[in-house]
Amino acid sequence: MYLRFFSRVSSVMAGPRPVVFSGPSGAGKSTLLKKLLKEFDGVFGFSVSHTTRKPRPGEENGKDYHYVSREDMVAGIANGEFIESAEFSGNMYGTSKAAVQAVQAQNLICILDIDMQGVKSIKKTNLNPIYVSIQPPSMDVLEKRLRARQTESEESLHKRLQTALVEMEFSKEAGQFDVVIVNDNLDEAYEKLKAALLQEIQKVKNTTKA
Numbered sequence: 001m002y003l004r005f006f007s008r009v010s011s012v013m014a015g016p017r018p019v020v021f022s023g024p025s026g027a028g029k030s031t032l033l034k035k036l037l038k039e040f041d042g043v044f045g046f047s048v049s050h051t052t053r054k055p056r057p058g059e060e061n062g063k064d065y066h067y068v069s070r071e072d073m074v075a076g077i078a079n080g081e082f083i084e085s086a087e088f089s090g091n092m093y094g095t096s097k098a099a100v101q102a103v104q105a106q107n108l109i110c111i112l113d114i115d116m117q118g119v120k121s122i123k124k125t126n127l128n129p130i131y132v133s134i135q136p137p138s139m140d141v142l143e144k145r146l147r148a149r150q151t152e153s154e155e156s157l158h159k160r161l162q163t164a165l166v167e168m169e170f171s172k173e174a175g176q177f178d179v180v181i182v183n184d185n186l187d188e189a190y191e192k193l194k195a196a197l198l199q200e201i202q203k204v205k206n207t208t209k210a
């Protein structure tokens with residue numbers, strides 16, 4: 001009884017509910033979340049993950065990811081600095097406690113872009129996010145978009161497509177996600193995303209006004 005009371009208080013103090021974005025590589029997670037961050041400046045904040053993968057052209061250290069060596073990442077995990085971490089397509093990725101705290105300290109809705117393993121780990125924490133799955137209209141379209149993005153080697157592309165099949169099946173499991181958005185037409189997908197998050201957006205706007 002008391003425990004429940006205190007955990008409710010601490011989740012209120014932690015600010016608005018975070019939002020988890022997950023789905024296959026190339027489904028459009030970054031594209032959609034960047035649109036949200038741009039339109040709702042002062043409402044959303046991005047949880048900057050750590051990764052051992054190399055930066056792509058145009059990506060910025062500390063903005064898109066914290067780019068670290070495997071040695072540093074392993075040490076950070078052993079040191080208890082991460083809420084969750086996973087191996088994806090030959091690289092390590094992880095959400096540090098500091099990354100989420102930095103966003104929540106500003107009373108913003110914290111956006112996490114994480115894979116399926118991350119979703120499973122976050123479900124064991126008390127973060128209590130809204131789980132959004134971004135899905136491509138088909139495997140064919142996904143492959144075309146990933147190729148057109150020109151960020152992957154042939155090997156990396158194949159690994160991502162293999163994993164995508166599993167992530168697509170996972171999104172169909174009942175209860176895994178609060179919202180599943182098929183990103184066919186970008187504008188339509190974005191409108192659906194905004195509609196799903198409208199209530200949380202409004203809460204933050206009301207708090208800021210008060």
Ligand SMILES: Nc1nc2c(ncn2[C@@H]2O[C@H](COP(=O)(O)OP(=O)(O)O)[C@@H](O)[C@H]2O)c(=O)[nH]1
Binds near residue numbers: 024086088095113
């Ligand atoms: N578990 C976990 N997954 C992450 C994290 N950061 C990114 N990812 C996921 O790692 C995968 C690969 O990300 P990235 O290399 O940026 O490639 P992209 O998704 O194709 O743009 C995606 O599914 C991301 O959602 C993290 O901190 N934790």
Ligand SMILES: Nc1ncnc2c1ncn2[C@@H]1O[C@H](COP(=O)(O)OP(=O)(O)O)[C@@H](O)[C@H]1O
Binds near residue numbers: 028
């Ligand atoms: N609805 C869409 N229609 C066409 N291309 C899209 C759409 N959404 C995203 N893209 C493009 O597909 C590629 C993959 O999107 P991205 O946001 O990088 O995916 P993710 O972050 O899920 O890996 C990018 O080149 C992006 O510009």
